[in-house]
Amino acid sequence: ITDMHRPFLWAHRGASCLAPENTMAAFATAVECGADGLELDIHLSRDGVPIVIHDETLDRTTDGHGRVCTRTWPQLQMLDAGSWFSEAFAGEPIPALEEVLKTFGGRVRLNLEIKAFDAGVAVIELLQRYPDAESIVSSFDWRLLEHLRTTDASLPIAVLFAAGNWRHAVSLAVGLRSVAFHPEAGQVGRSMITACRQAQLPVHAWTVDDPVRAKSLLRAGVNGLFTKDPSALRGVVLPAAS
Ligand code: G3P
Ligand code: CA
Numbered sequence: 001i002t003d004m005h006r007p008f009l010w011a012h013r014g015a016s017c018l019a020p021e022n023t024m025a026a027f028a029t030a031v032e033c034g035a036d037g038l039e040l041d042i043h044l045s046r047d048g049v050p051i052v053i054h055d056e057t058l059d060r061t062t063d064g065h066g067r068v069c070t071r072t073w074p075q076l077q078m079l080d081a082g083s084w085f086s087e088a089f090a091g092e093p094i095p096a097l098e099e100v101l102k103t104f105g106g107r108v109r110l111n112l113e114i115k116a117f118d119a120g121v122a123v124i125e126l127l128q129r130y131p132d133a134e135s136i137v138s139s140f141d142w143r144l145l146e147h148l149r150t151t152d153a154s155l156p157i158a159v160l161f162a163a164g165n166w167r168h169a170v171s172l173a174v175g176l177r178s179v180a181f182h183p184e185a186g187q188v189g190r191s192m193i194t195a196c197r198q199a200q201l202p203v204h205a206w207t208v209d210d211p212v213r214a215k216s217l218l219r220a221g222v223n224g225l226f227t228k229d230p231s232a233l234r235g236v237v238l239p240a241a242s
Helices: 024-032 073-077 097-104 119-128 142-151 166-175 190-198 211-220
Strands: 008-012 037-044 050-052 109-114 135-139 157-161 180-183 224-227
Touching: 008 024, 024 037, 024 097, 037 097, 037 119, 050 097, 050 119, 097 109, 097 119, 109 119, 119 135, 119 142, 135 142, 142 157, 157 166, 166 180, 166 190, 211 224
Parallel strands: 008 037, 008 224, 037 109, 109 135, 135 157, 157 180
Antiparallel strands: 037 050
16 A cells, blocks of 8 residues: 555545546546545444445435435445436445445555544444554544544544634644644645644645646645546656556
8 A cells, every 4th residue: 555645646535527426436446547545425324334425415416315314224225326427327326334445445545534423433443343444534523533533542533624724723633643634725835734744744635636736736745635536637647656
């Protein structure tokens, strides 16, 4: 598995420009494109199974309706999470996190973004059964990250930052012994990069699909990027590790 400190290419929700986001098809495509890691979003089913979907509700990316957490895993498994993207992906299911860990753990790094507080501990418990999967857990919910750090002293954590006081977010990341800082790309500036460098925190910015923008962020000192289109950035911007 690749070194997180060289320019690192994350496929955001998989290769979500090329296949329906957060599906096994999107993850397989990302790996084929040479992504170093897969970013995926985690919710919890009603019966406590960590599943891979971005939204709190099913409506945008599946043929189901309503809140994810009100459905059991057997119900969620029946849904079509591919047709909304293209008929070519009709029938593509919502994956369980466990399926992703089994298939891609040990092949590429995984960034598990926890979207629901209750999913946090369930994810940690599942990860203990897959010690070969190199995973990072991230969240916008810093309270959840604090809770997870208390629960597991060695869990690799990354702090997500969208907007507001980045200095506060960086000091929180340091306090949590984070392995990386993940800001929205528009928030990145020289002083943030300098502060993270001093704190020995790699900066991985989201979400960047334009090669020109990607190059300029890397020149500015960003260590990694999240992209929906790893095929556009791989090679042109971030050569794969030899
Ligand atoms: O990991 C960064 C990014 O995924 C956070 O935003 O809404 O795409 O999950 P979102
Ligand atoms: Ca995400």
